[in-house]
Amino acid sequence: MSAAQPGALMEPSLALGRLELSPGPGTGTGPAAPRLPAGPRAPPGTGPPHLNGCVPLSHQVAGHKYGVDKVGILQHPDGTVLKQLQPPPRGPRERDFYSTVYAEDCRDPCLLDLQNHLPRYFGTWSSPDSPAELYLKLEDVTRRFAKPCIMDVKLGRRSYDPFASQEKREQQIRKYPHMEEVGFLLLGMRVYQVDRDAFDSYDQHYGRGLVKDTVKDGLARFFHNGVSLRKDAVASSICRVRRILQWFESQQQLVFYASSLLFVYEGLPCCSSSPSLSSPLSSSSVSSGDDGGGRAGPEAPAEPEVAEYNNNNIRAAPPWDYGPPTINTNHRKDCAKSRLHGNGGAAPTEETAQDSALCQEDNSAWKRSGELRRAPNGNGGVEGEGEGRSKSSEGEELQGEQVKRRAGDAAEDAEVEVRMIDFAHVFPSQSHDHGYIYGLKHLLTVLEHILCDAA
């Protein structure tokens, strides 16, 4: 089944025309990205710097890679991500998508809302050395994390668009014949293991090996840090995916093929809020050596207030304060309450929509990425804690209230990002994106089962 009927779509060039609202390519078009106090040093093993100090994105978990494929992803010295425009029509289509959604004169509430689920877009960029090579300049969604655990999940029931050649269709189906049934595909991930102070990485072959019956355990690995399951990160991810589902259910103007969700959570134990996380490591006991993405090495400037580095050795703004847990943000409490007092008896779709609304409300304080946000802490319980928990097996239909309570039980929200990325195959439409919605709902069910199994 396809996510949308080709007949319901415009011819590709028209589609592009309709999306093309903002200025065309050029060096440094669009708003300026925030500058960080210091530029990146090339991470160990990446060789000499590329293109005016830009380096290959060291924490890329999937997709076309710089130096491997014809196009790839770089990191700019200011900390942003540079995605090289793919050959037409893919690259221009993705650029037009971003420039439309982020157009200064955009008044479309649907697109304005969509901005909340995307990386920020800073226009196109090109190096003075190669002005013809265009890049999309994007917020690095992982930037505020010290040890970002990252997962890329492709959504939809098929990963080719309605205009794909027969050859392309067959190539995509061959790669993952379960896409239509599962509705998503894990493209790659890296998971911080607290016991070894190292990242475990999984490439696209891992995800392709997962079928309907094994996808839950396969996905659960993303949330396991070698010591325990990060229930807090699962619960926060559910909340964020629900908000994205709510957006999809509210709109009938765009369809997305071969587009991904990028999940990120903080792997560093001291930053985790989960009471279930009984890591033997404290922040000070985490090695600062090269762990394939370590924190600042000996040559890093000693500025404790901003001394967190993500795995790319990019100086990251202080993602939270380490002081006493006095600022237990209201939005999280509200979310827990909402989950617990929501209408648990609703049918799954309504329930999801309602929960999305609740999460939306909850996350109003999270509107824009790039803002400094305080990490949650683990103090205090949530209402309803300890009430009637019962473990469910995979496949059992979970009651709404059960799921909500367990999300609440999973304690305070973890620092999590879930953003939509990769828009080379986005088209105008006049109906819901059924393929993407199907994938989101199944993904939610799987995440909810991971949480319930762990309760």
Ligand SMILES: Nc1ncnc2c1ncn2[C@@H]1O[C@H](COP(=O)(O)OP(=O)(O)OP(=O)(O)O)[C@@H](O)[C@H]1O
């Ligand atoms: N804004 C971002 N912030 C952080 N990491 C990003 C961002 N955009 C992309 N990445 C990293 O780059 C990877 C590939 O991104 P993306 O899917 O956009 O590239 P692609 O080459 O179009 O992929 P594909 O080959 O699947 O079409 C992601 O899995 C992620 O690791």
Ligand SMILES: O=P(O)(O)O[C@@H]1[C@H](O)[C@H](O)[C@@H](OP(=O)(O)O)[C@H](OP(=O)(O)O)[C@H]1O
């Ligand atoms: O996971 P893999 O094996 O790297 O496969 C790639 C993946 O399916 C990409 O989504 C696809 O780009 P599109 O989604 O843009 O089609 C790319 O097509 P390509 O080889 O034509 O670039 C594939 O090679």
